[in-house]
Structures are given as C-alpha cells and as structure tokens.
Amino acid sequence: MMMKAEAVIKRNNVKVIGDGEQVMLFAHGFGCDQRAWKFIVDAFTEDYKVVLFDYTGSGQSDVSQYSADKYKSLDGYVQDVLDLCEALELTNTIFVGHSVSSMVGLLAAVQHPEFFSRLVFIGPSPRYLNTTDYTGGFERQDLENLFEFMDSNYLGWSSAMAPAIMANPERPELGEFLTDSFCSTDPDIARAFARVTFFSDNRDDLSKLKVKSLTLQCSEDVIAPLAVGQYFHEHTPGNEFVLLNATGHCPHISEPVETINAIKTYLHTEENGK
Amino acid sequence: MENDLLAQLIDAEQLYQNAPCGYFSLSADGKIIKINLTLLNWLGYEEKELLGQKFASLLTKGGQMHFEMFFWPVASISKAVKEFSYEILRKDGSLIAVLLNASALLDEHSKLQAINAVLTNTTERKNYEKEILHSKRVAESEKKRLQFMADLVPEIIWTTTAKGNIDYVNARFCQYFNCNGEDTRSSFVLSKVHKDDLRELLKVWYRSIETGEHLQKEIRLLNREGIYEWHLLKSALFLDEEGNMTNWFGSCANINDHINALKKKDEFISIASHELKTPITSLKAVLQLLDRLKNDPSNKMVPGLIEKANRNVDKVNALVEDLLNASQMNQGQLHLNKSIFNLAGLISDCVHHIRIDQRYEIIIGGDDTLQVFADEGRIEQVIANFITNAIKYAPDSKQIFINLKNAGANVLVEVVDKGPGIAEEKIPHLFDRYYQVENKGSKYSGLGLGLFICAEIVKRHGGEIGARSTLGEGSVFWFSLPTS
Numbered sequence: 001m002m003m004k005a006e007a008v009i010k011r012n013n014v015k016v017i018g019d020g021e022q023v024m025l026f027a028h029g030f031g032c033d034q035r036a037w038k039f040i041v042d043a044f045t046e047d048y049k050v051v052l053f054d055y056t057g058s059g060q061s062d063v064s065q066y067s068a069d070k071y072k073s074l075d076g077y078v079q080d081v082l083d084l085c086e087a088l089e090l091t092n093t094i095f096v097g098h099s100v101s102s103m104v105g106l107l108a109a110v111q112h113p114e115f116f117s118r119l120v121f122i123g124p125s126p127r128y129l130n131t132t133d134y135t136g137g138f139e140r141q142d143l144e145n146l147f148e149f150m151d152s153n154y155l156g157w158s159s160a161m162a163p164a165i166m167a168n169p170e171r172p173e174l175g176e177f178l179t180d181s182f183c184s185t186d187p188d189i190a191r192a193f194a195r196v197t198f199f200s201d202n203r204d205d206l207s208k209l210k211v212k213s214l215t216l217q218c219s220e221d222v223i224a225p226l227a228v229g230q231y232f233h234e235h236t237p238g239n240e241f242v243l244l245n246a247t248g249h250c251p252h253i254s255e256p257v258e259t260i261n262a263i264k265t266y267l268h269t270e271e272n273g274k
Numbered sequence: 275m276e277n278d279l280l281a282q283l284i285d286a287e288q289l290y291q292n293a294p295c296g297y298f299s300l301s302a303d304g305k306i307i308k309i310n311l312t313l314l315n316w317l318g319y320e321e322k323e324l325l326g327q328k329f330a331s332l333l334t335k336g337g338q339m340h341f342e343m344f345f346w347p348v349a350s351i352s353k354a355v356k357e358f359s360y361e362i363l364r365k366d367g368s369l370i371a372v373l374l375n376a377s378a379l380l381d382e383h384s385k386l387q388a389i390n391a392v393l394t395n396t397t398e399r400k401n402y403e404k405e406i407l408h409s410k411r412v413a414e415s416e417k418k419r420l421q422f423m424a425d426l427v428p429e430i431i432w433t434t435t436a437k438g439n440i441d442y443v444n445a446r447f448c449q450y451f452n453c454n455g456e457d458t459r460s461s462f463v464l465s466k467v468h469k470d471d472l473r474e475l476l477k478v479w480y481r482s483i484e485t486g487e488h489l490q491k492e493i494r495l496l497n498r499e500g501i502y503e504w505h506l507l508k509s510a511l512f513l514d515e516e517g518n519m520t521n522w523f524g525s526c527a528n529i530n531d532h533i534n535a536l537k538k539k540d541e542f543i544s545i546a547s548h549e550l551k552t553p554i555t556s557l558k559a560v561l562q563l564l565d566r567l568k569n570d571p572s573n574k575m576v577p578g579l580i581e582k583a584n585r586n587v588d589k590v591n592a593l594v595e596d597l598l599n600a601s602q603m604n605q606g607q608l609h610l611n612k613s614i615f616n617l618a619g620l621i622s623d624c625v626h627h628i629r630i631d632q633r634y635e636i637i638i639g640g641d642d643t644l645q646v647f648a649d650e651g652r653i654e655q656v657i658a659n660f661i662t663n664a665i666k667y668a669p670d671s672k673q674i675f676i677n678l679k680n681a682g683a684n685v686l687v688e689v690v691d692k693g694p695g696i697a698e699e700k701i702p703h704l705f706d707r708y709y710q711v712e713n714k715g716s717k718y719s720g721l722g723l724g725l726f727i728c729a730e731i732v733k734r735h736g737g738e739i740g741a742r743s744t745l746g747e748g749s750v751f752w753f754s755l756p757t758s
Contacts, residue, residue, distance in 0.1 A: 031343045035351055039384075099343075138335070145336025152359045152403070153340070222330070222338045247303055249342040253350045254302070254386070 008087040012053040012080060013060040016088075018045035022117075023090050025051045027081065029099030029123075029250075030197045031190070033059025036098065039256035043264070051088065055080050057189040066189055074104055074200050081108040085115040094267065096120040098252065099223065100197040102215075103205075106236075110208045119213035120263055123224040123249050124232045127201040134203070137225045143198050150194060151187070206235040214240045214266045216259065220247040240266060296372070296393035302386045304328050304346075313393060318365035332362050334369070345374075350386055353378040359396070371400035430495075430505070430526040433512075436519040438483050452498035468494035468502050475507075486511045486519065492533075495526065503530035545722070549593055553586035560586070596723045603730040610649040610734060617685060618642035620650060621676055624657050633672070634665060640678035644685050646755050648735050653755070656728045660689040660751045663724065668693020671748065684737070684754040695745040704741055705729040728753070 008014060015034065018024075024044055026037045034052040044050055055077055057066035070076040081104055085093065093116050097105035102124030109116045128136045128143070213236060217229035226243070233241040242262050246255035290297060296313030298306055306324050314321055317332070330338045337360050349355050355376040361369045376391035424431050425445035433442040439460065448454060451466055467475055471493040482489040489509040494502035509524035560583045567573045602608050618638065625636045646653070657676075664674045668691040675690040696704070705725050732739040732753045743749035 029343070032347050036347055038351065138339075142335040142339070145334055146339045147336070149336050149340040149360065152400075153344070221342075222335075223342055248346055250346055250350075253347055 003083050003087050005087040008083050011056055011062045011065045012084060013062075014084065014088070015052040016049060017041070017052070018048050018050040020044075020046070020048035022048050023051055023093045024048040025053075025081075025084070025090065025093050025095050027095065027097040027101035027105060028054070028058070029097075029101055030193055032098075033061075035059070036250070036253060040252050040260050040263075043256075043260040048094070051084070051090070053080075053084060055193075057186065057193065063186055063189070066186075068188075068192060071189075071192065072196065074100075074107060074196060074202070077101075077104045077196075078107045078111070081105065082112060082115070085112065090115055092117045094118045094120065096122070096263065097124075098122040099124075099249065100200075102232075103200065103202050106209055106213075107202065107205060109211045110205060113210045116211045118267065119209075119211055120216065120266070121213060121232070122216045122252060122259070123218060123221055123229070124215060125224040125228045126203045126206055126232055126235070128198045128223075129201075134231070135225075135227055137222070137228060138198070146198070147191065147194060150190060203231075203235065206232065207237060209236055209238070212238040212240075214242065214263070216251065216262055217241065217243050218246050218248060218251050219244065221249050223249040242266070296395070298329070298391055298393070300329055300389040300391065302388065304330055307388065316364070316370055316393075316395060317362065323365075334361055334363065337361060345376075349376055349378045349389055353380065355391075359400075362393075370395060371397045428528070430528075432524050434522040434524070436511075436521065438479070438522065441521070450495070450497055466496045468496070470494075479509075482509065482511075483522075489524075492529065493526075503528055504533040505529060542722070546593070546597065550590060553589040553593075557583055557586040557590070596727065599727045600723045603727060608652075608730065608734055610652065612647050612649055614645055614647050615650050616642075617644045617646055617653075617678055617687065620654055621657055621678070621687075624654050625661065625676070635673045636661070636676065637673060638676045638678070641680050642678065644678055644680060644757075646685055646757065648755055649731075652731045653735075656731055656753060657687065657689070659724045659728050663751065664689055664691040664693070664749075667691075667696075668748065670694075680757075681754065683756060685757055686752060686754045688750050688752040690748065690750045692748040695747055696741070696743040696749055697745060698743075701741055701743060705739060 003011075013034070026034065026041070028034055028036045033054045037052060041050055041052070054061040057063055057071065070079070077100075081095075084090070085108070091114065095105040095109065095116055095118070097103075097120070099122065102119075102121035103126065105116075105119050105121070106124075109119055125136065127134060128138045130136050130139055215229055215233050215236075217224070217226060217233075219226075221229075229241070229243075233239050244251050244255065244258055244262060246258055248254050251259045291311040293310060293312055296316060297308075297310040298313055299308040301307050306327055306329055309321060309324055314324070317324075330341050333341055340358075341360070345355060345358060348358075355374060358374045359371070360374055361371050363369060372393040373396050374391055374393055376389050378389050379387045381387050421444075427444075428446065430447045430450055431444040432440055432447055434440050440463065451463075453462070464472065464476075471491075475491055475493055478489055478491055481487070488511070489507070491507050493505055493507055495505050497503055505526040506529045507524065507526050509522050511519055512521045512523050514520045560579050564576070564579050564583075567576060567579075618641075621638055625638065661674060661676075664671065668674075671692040673692060675688075677686075677688040677690065679686040679688070705728070729739045732755070735755050737753055737755040739753040741749060741751045
C-alpha cells in the first residue's frame with residue numbers, strides 16, 4: 001500500500017532543498033541522522049533537488065512509527081527508502097548512501113531499479129563479520145565490544161544511577177535527555193539497528209544490481225577496510241571505484257571537499273559518457 | 275588575591291601537566307599532538323611514544339568503531355563531545371575506563387582544525403556501574419521468573435497497594451474474568467463477587483486494611499461464562515524491611531469442585547439415612563408385632579412377619595454392603611481374586627436368580643466360549659447391577675438382552691434394555707459417586723452407588739465401562755475386560 005506524501009514526510013523528517021531538476025537522495029549511516037550531510041549538501045543544491053531524511057527511529061523521525069519487527073532486517077530500512085521514492089514520485093534519482101545506507105540503497109535499487117539513475121556508496125560493506133572465505137574486518141567479539149560501548153554510552157554512569165532502575169524500565173527521561181544531542185536515538189532502537197547493520201550479509205545481492213554506481217573508499221577505514229571496498233567493487237556490476245585520501249569512516253564529514261569533488265567528477269563523467 | 279600571589283600558586287603549565295585529569299589534543303586526522311603527564315602516567319607511555327600516533331589506536335576494536343561512528347561526527351557537527359565512555363589500552367595491555375569530553379577547534383570556514391579533550395578516570399566507577407547493571411539484570415530476570423510462576427499457578431493472584439487498589443494481576447486473573455489486565459479497578463472486581471457474599475467480604479476487607487490482619491474468606495466469583503464458582507480468597511499484608519506496609523498479596527483458589535463435592539456428600543448422607551431408615555422402621559414395626567405374639571408362636575401371622583423382617587434385613591444389609599464397597603473403593607482397598615472363568619457361564623448363573631421373576635425375559639447372545647481372567651464375584655456384581663438397573667429404570671421393558679462380544683484384546687459385555695432411555699447430558703455423570711438419575715416418585719430410590727462401584731471394579735481390572743442411550747428407544751450399558 002502506498003503511503004501518502006505527508007505521512008512519509010512526517011515519519012522520516014524529509015527535507016527537500018535545491019533548485020535542480022534531478023533529485024539527489026542522501027541516506028545517512030548507522031548512528032547518525034541527516035545532519036551528517038551538512039558539510040556537502042550546499043555543493044549540490046544549485047544543480048540538484050536535494051532530498052534529506054532520517055530513517056524511522058533515527059534523528060527527528062517519528063519514533064512511534066518504529067516497530068521492532070519491521071526493522072529487524074535491512075528490509076525495513078529499504079522500505080523507508082522505497083516509501084519515500086513512491087510518495088515523492090522520485091524517478092531518475094541519484095542515491096547517495098553512507099555506510100549501511102549503501103546496502104540499503106543497493107537493495108532498494110535491486111527491487112525498483114526504475115527509481116534510480118545512479119548510486120553513490122560511501123564506505124560500503126556487504127558483510128562486516130569475517131568468515132572462512134571472506135574478510136569483513138570483524139570477529140563477533142569485536143562487535144559485541146562495540147555494542148557494549150554503545151550501551152555504556154547510552155546507559156552510562158548518570159543514567160545507570162537514575163533512581164528508577166527497576167520501576168521504570170522504559171526510562172522516558174533518558175529519551176528526553178538524548179533528543180538534543182546529535183546521533184541521538186532511542187537506545188533500544190540504536191541497539192537493534194546496530195545488530196541489523198553489523199550482522200547482515202548481503203554479499204549475494206551485489207550481483208543483482210542493474211543501476212550504475214560509484215564506491216567511495218576511504219584510506220584507513222576501520223569500519224569498511226580497503227579489502228572490503230574492493231570486494232564490493234568487484235562483485236557489483238557497473239561499479240566505479242575511487243580511493244579517497246580521506247581517512248576514517250566519514251569522509252563527507254572529515255574531508256567534504258574531496259568527497260564533493262569525487263561525487264561531482266563521477267556524475268559529470270557519467271553524463272558526458274551518455 | 276593579588277595577581278603575583280595567584281601566579282605563584284597556580285602555574286598554568288604545571289596545572290596542565292599534573293592536573294587530576296588527562297589532557298590531550300588531536301589533529302584533524304586524529305593524531306595525538308599534545309598530551310599531559312597525568313595521562314602519560316595513567317597509560318605508562320613516554321610522551322615521544324604517543325605523539326603522532328592515532329588516538330584511536332589506543333582503543334579496543336569495538337571502541338575504535340564507536341570512535342569512528344560517533345565521536346568524529348559528533349565532534350565535527352556539534353563541536354563538542356560530552357561524556358563518551360571508552361576503555362583505553364595501557365602500554366602493559368591492561369585497560370582503564372575513561373569519560374571523554376572534548377571540544378573542536380574550527381577555522382573560519384568551519385573546518386575542523388584540532389580537538390582538545392579531557393579524560394576522567396572512571397575505572398572504579400565503571401566497576402560499580404557494571405555491578406549496578408548486573409543487579410538490574412538479575413532483578414529483572416527475577417521479576418520475569420516470578421511473573422512466569424505467577425502465571426503458571428492455577429490460582430488467581432493479585433497485589434494491591436497498601437490502600438487496597440489493585441496494582442498487579444496474573445494471567446489467570448485475566449483469563450477467569452475475561453479482561454486484559456488493565457481493567458482492575460476495585461469496582462470491576464467487586465462486580466464479579468456474588469451479591470450474597472459481597473457485604474461480608476467488604477466488611478472483612480476493610481477490617482483487614484485497617485488492622486493489617488490476614489484475610490481468608492470463601493466467596494463466589496463470576497467466571498467468563500457467567501457462572502459463579504466458589505473460591506477461597508486469601509490475602510496478606512507484605513511488609514518491607516523497614517516494616518512499612520507496601521502491598522497486599524492475594525490469591526483466589528478455585529474450590530468450586532470441593533464445595534460441590536461436600537454438598538453432594540451431605541445430600542448423600544441424607545439420602546443414605548433415609549434409605550436405611552425405611553427398612554429399619556418397618557423392621558421395628560414387625561418386631562413390635564412379634565413381641566406381642568411372643569406368647570403365641572403358632573399364630574398364623576408369625577411366618578409372614580418373619581419373612582417380612584428378613585426382607586427388610588436383606589435390604590439394610592444390601593445398603594450397608596454398598597456403603598462398605600464404596601468406602602473400600604475410595605480407600606483403594608478393593609482386592610481382586612482373579613481366576614480364569616467362562617463369562618457366559620457366570621452370566622447365566624447370575625441371570626438364573628433374577629429369572630425367578632417371570633415378568634422379564636433375559637436373552638443372552640453372542641460368543642459363549644469367551645474366557646476372562648478376573649475376579650468372578652466382582653464381575654458378577656457388575657452384571658447383576660446392570661441387570662437390576664435395567665429392571666429398575668426400565669420397568670416396562672419386558673426384554674433385556676445381554677450380548678457377549680470378542681473385540682480384539684478385549685471382551686465386551688452389553689446389557690440392553692428397551693426402556694425410556696436416558697437424556698444425553700446425564701450420561702457422563704452416571705458413573706459418578708452419589709449420582710442418581712432423578713426418579714422422584716419411583717419406589718426404587720437407592721443410594722446411587724451401584725454404577726460407581728461397577729466402574730471402580732471394571733477400572734481396577736484394567737477395563738472400560740460406559741453407556742449409550744436414545745430417549746424413547748432404550749439404553750445400552752457396557753463394560754470391557756482385557757482378555758489376557
């Protein structure tokens with residue numbers, strides 16, 4: 001069933017800016033919200049219509065629309081993107097996804113290639129866990145360690161000391177406390193999203209992509225190491241690969257200029273190549 | 275204070291190096307560019323070993339992921355990081371827990387230049403925190419365990435506040451009253467109490483709330499089918515360690531079957547007394563007459579009176595026999611003396627006594643070679659009971675059929691009458707103790723123990739017993755015995 005535009009706009013805190021015809025849809029990664037794009041968005045608003053949103057349960061989205069069952073796999077997040085494309089009648093869209101959103105965008109484009117013209121993946125990984133024939137970069141215990149850090153940061157000292165340890169397991173006061181800070185999410189949703197992100201395995205989906213795409217790979221990215229980016233590139237048909245000088249996992253934050261240039265170069269080359 | 279004195283007391287560089295917290299600064303690409311002595315001491319490194327190193331390399335792998343995914347975006351976008359909790363690797367490989375606060379330095383284009391950070395050592399606090407989180411998990415799982423138990427027991431369980439407002443109910447409560455556990459206002463619960471019990475209940479309940487005394491009361495509660503069932507309500511006040519009244523804990527045990535059984539037993543005692551009284555009264559009358567005739571033993575009335583006395587004694591004897599049998603069954607004292615015998619033979623012996631009454635025709639059919647290994651006397655008792663029942667309850671049925679069948683591993687005996695039949699809803703209760711198909715006005719009242727005794731005998735043999743009937747056509751009473 002198709003959702004009404006207003007409903008999707010409200011649920012996913014959708015923002016549309018820019019003067020262009022062609023749509024660029026930016027999808028934030030795990031742990032962030034649309035504010036993560038603030039350093040690069042301005043570079044595109046002149047030529048494109050930029051659409052920003054928060055996944056249900058993240059940022060300023062309508063948390064009441066979150067359901068643990070729907071978002072227990074990436075499909076729930078894929079549906080967020082598809083709902084948005086349908087409701088806003090987006091076609092010929094350039095999708096830019098960071099981190100886990102790369103896989104979300106890829107899965108959305110596999111289901112509905114007609115919505116998309118190009119996909120840009122920033123730090124993609126089809127699988128984070130190492131396995132016998134694949135190096136994702138992480139052992140299960142590394143991920144458990146991450147979840148522990150997430151828990152201790154959400155339920156840190158001050159909140160663990162909160163008087164209502166037993167009586168009020170929902171801890172509404174904690175939600176209020178977190179809403180102001182960036183990367184704020186309901187801790188239970190964040191935990192669930194982290195598990196969905198880091199325990200997913202979408203290696204078999206890469207070859208199904210029919211839309212042309214670009215991979216932006218950072219140097220020294222602990223989350224999506226070079227070998228993973230190369231694996232992604234090799235198994236995804238029609239994928240271009242650019243290795244950035246930027247280090248870390250968020251080049252759009254740490255090196256916005258280099259990131260902008262890489263995306264623009266790709267889009268222009270593709271346009272000229274048509 | 276004078277500035278000179280202040281400068282003497284507080285040396286900025288001294289304060290930086292030996293502050294009670296760790297200081298460090300990072301370049302925009304995350305490398306350590308400055309670090310104070312306190313932090314170096316905590317970590318066990320020399321300054322030169324860490325300058326130029328990535329701060330993230332001092333974190334565990336999970337910490338590095340968190341640092342990349344949370345610290346950098348937050349620092350870059352919010353320009354400040356508040357109380358991020360991390361564990362840092364010391365040079366010797368051990369870990370210290372820290373809280374990290376940081377502020378970002380930006381250039382005029384809002385581009386990140388550097389990050390200044392403060393670390394507070396929270397290793398000890400962290401251990402407490404772990405204990406607290408552990409206790410919380412233990413408490414929560416304990417709560418779940420108790421909830422599971424409370425939902426498993428067959429009793430209705432609830433708690434109320436000290437003032438008597440219900441604040442918890444178990445699954446059985448919701449099931450019995452057909453509610454979702456939310457409608458637990460006192461008025462809802464009181465509406466389920468039988469009106470004849472309500473006043474007394476409120477009286478003892480208010481008294482208990484006032485005095486804190488335990489409460490115990492038998493009341494009738496309306497179930498989801500709209501039927502009142504007897505319950506034993508118990509409630510006790512829970513005092514916390516300081517002796518404060520916190521909650522009332524209560525349960526309602528369903529004692530409906532028990533109460534009904536007691537009622538049945540009372541009814542039975544009354545029937546039994548009545549049944550015994552009738553022959554005894556007439557026996558007494560006979561004895562009085564004989565007493566008057568004691569000087570005239572040749573009086574022609576005497577043999578008739580003795581005969582009458584004997585009949586009444588037989589009746590009393592039969593009734594007492596039934597009572598003894600029934601109580602033996604209850605106490606599991608029925609001993610079987612099994613032997614192999616021919617069923618058809620037993621049945622024809624048994625029927626022989628009854629055939630004396632010429633009004634009934636008893637027709638035996640089926641396999642007359644069937645042998646069973648059973649207590650002959652007890653099986654005879656069952657067959658006799660079936661036949662007397664047929665005569666008793668189907669007096670107009672002139673023919674009674676007895677069929678013997680070989681049904682695989684069992685031998686089946688059926689007693690068929692062409693009487694008025696038995697209503698379907700009564701059939702399941704026929705073999706209950708104290709149950710009697712209503713037969714007001716009939717001269718055959720009896721104790722209603724016969725079929726119960728039959729059922730016990732057959733069950734003790736490992737067989738089955740039953741009845742089927744069609745109103746207006748007749749009834750079939752049957753039992754089966756294993757052949758081996």
